[in-house]
Amino acid sequence: MSRIGRIPIEVKKDNINIIIKNNNVTVESPKGKLSQDYDDIIEIKYEKPFIYVNRKNNSKRARAMHGLYRNLVNNMVTGVTDGFSKALQIIGVGYK
Numbered sequence: 001m002s003r004i005g006r007i008p009i010e011v012k013k014d015n016i017n018i019i020i021k022n023n024n025v026t027v028e029s030p031k032g033k034l035s036q037d038y039d040d041i042i043e044i045k046y047e048k049p050f051i052y053v054n055r056k057n058n059s060k061r062a063r064a065m066h067g068l069y070r071n072l073v074n075n076m077v078t079g080v081t082d083g084f085s086k087a088l089q090i091i092g093v094g095y096k
Helices: 060-082
Strands: 017-021 024-029 032-037 042-047 050-055
Touching: 017 042, 024 060, 032 060, 042 060, 050 060
Parallel strands: none
Antiparallel strands: 017 024, 024 032, 042 050
């Protein structure tokens, strides 16, 4: 089994709405809305407070997509909870 794919995704905040239907995952929050289609060989279930990504069979394609879709959904949850931020460190003055 995929090491990345078997880790459940924890939804820590209550104001996040997760809709899974017709091979589409939608994650909504006050910061935005993200949507992602996924293959038929992957099964995604939401049981509060975790999202589980499983594969339906053990084919090569299913094994390859398992970790991919888990990370895509995890990044969607992170994106709508924390938003985008870029930290910049400036060290020194650059000229003497």
